[in-house]
Amino acid sequence: xxxxxxxxxxxxxxxxxxxxxxxxxxxxxxxxxxxxxxxxxxxxxxxxxxxxxxxxxxxxxxxxxxxxxxxxxxxxxxxxxxxxxxxxxxxxxxxxxxxxxxxxxxxxxxxxxxxxxxxxxxxxxxxxxxxxxxxxxxxxxxxxxxxxxxxxxxxxxxxxxxxxxxxxxxxxxxxxxxxxxxxxxxxxxxxxxxxxxxxxxxxxxxxxxxxxxxxxxxxxxxxxxxxxxxxxxxxxxxxxxxxxxxxxxxxxxxxxxxxxxxxxxxxxxxxxxxxxxxxxxxxxxxxxxxxxxxxxxxxxxxxxxxxxxxxxxxxxxxxxxxxxxxxxxxxxxxxxxxxxxxxxxxxxxx
Ligand code: MRU
Numbered sequence: 001x002x003x004x005x006x007x008x009x010x011x012x013x014x015x016x017x018x019x020x021x022x023x024x025x026x027x028x029x030x031x032x033x034x035x036x037x038x039x040x041x042x043x044x045x046x047x048x049x050x051x052x053x054x055x056x057x058x059x060x061x062x063x064x065x066x067x068x069x070x071x072x073x074x075x076x077x078x079x080x081x082x083x084x085x086x087x088x089x090x091x092x093x094x095x096x097x098x099x100x101x102x103x104x105x106x107x108x109x110x111x112x113x114x115x116x117x118x119x120x121x122x123x124x125x126x127x128x129x130x131x132x133x134x135x136x137x138x139x140x141x142x143x144x145x146x147x148x149x150x151x152x153x154x155x156x157x158x159x160x161x162x163x164x165x166x167x168x169x170x171x172x173x174x175x176x177x178x179x180x181x182x183x184x185x186x187x188x189x190x191x192x193x194x195x196x197x198x199x200x201x202x203x204x205x206x207x208x209x210x211x212x213x214x215x216x217x218x219x220x221x222x223x224x225x226x227x228x229x230x231x232x233x234x235x236x237x238x239x240x241x242x243x244x245x246x247x248x249x250x251x252x253x254x255x256x257x258x259x260x261x262x263x264x265x266x267x268x269x270x271x272x273x274x275x276x277x278x279x280x281x282x283x284x285x286x287x288x289x290x291x292x293x294x295x296x297x298x299x300x301x302x303x304x305x306x307x308x309x310x311x312x313x314x315x316x317x318x319x320x321x322x323x324x325x326x327x328x329x330x331x332x333x334x335x336x337x338x339x340x341x342x343x344x345x346x347x348x349x350x
Contacts, residue, residue: 063113135171
């Protein structure tokens with residue numbers, strides 16, 4: 001199944017519970033937008049494009065449950081759902097992008113509230129379907145950067161699970177593999193929530209792509225000793241100058257790649273680009289609960305002293321100057337990013 005799907009028989013969203021993988025594969029059914037917001041916050045669903053699609057389906061659920069028939073009152077209740085969903089996670093701009101698109105659609109409909117509701121369900125489905133199509137285009141574009149025999153360091157999870165289906169950076173790797181290129185992946189474990197060890201490794205097993213898990217801090221060693229020759233990761237929000245916010249640890253990985261003359265690429269759909277931001281300093285960075293850091297155990301015991309405090313930024317910003325290229329569905333973008341990125345992103349895709 002896809003990471004998340006609309007079930008039209010029950011008017012619910014079915015989502016793979018990503019907190020339980022790889023140990024258990026469980027699908028949860030969600031029938032109200034408040035629970036969608038909670039699922040995003042607690043990372044039942046995660047990854048920028050997947051969060052965007054979840055938000056869109058959340059708006060469809062909200063519309064289904066609004067009782068009032070007066071259009072103004074209906075739109076005002078829908079706006080409340082938008083506000084709650086928008087607050088669930090701040091960094092990935094795909095969420096506000098999808099919510100803006102849903103709200104704009106609702107306001108544009110000339111018809112009654114039942115018609116608006118149906119149009120919102122259809123629009124959410126369109127967002128989900130487009131995501132898969134866009135990911136495949138990105139995968140094809142990015143696969144041209146991968147050569148037979150490459151060893152690639154990959155950070156976080158950017159595969160099917162981070163999107164509706166297929167993936168961003170991991171989608172590129174998967175496409176190159178399907179095109180017959182022999183690739184080895186070094187999977188950053190991705191502390192503290194271990195999206196690499198848990199989710200990326202699980203996906204790579206299914207695609208039969210050879211991989212090994214490395215601790216995040218080991219990436220520099222592999223890059224400096226010539227044991228890895230490319231770095232790929234995704235993006236949660238990209239500023240107009242090509243600065244990329246992505247899972248914490250991406251910045252250090254990109255620095256190590258750059259310092260060793262190894263190409264570093266970020267892969268993302270245009271819905272991840274926020275042209276309203278001049279640079280990455282303006283990107284809001286989510287800081288999550290310290291328990292995610294402190295909860296790590298060793299020999300069955302908590303690692304840190306009982307009174308320890310922790311900081312837990314979920315993302316960091318990699319300056320555009322560290323990238324060799326940025327891969328999108330509209331093509332691969334090369335420096336100077338402050339000129340080329342806005343130009344290509346604004347280009348009509350048709
Ligand atoms: O906190 P997460 O797991 O939602 O973070 C996900 C990432 O940082 C991904 O790399 C990012 O969404 C881009 S790939 C779809």
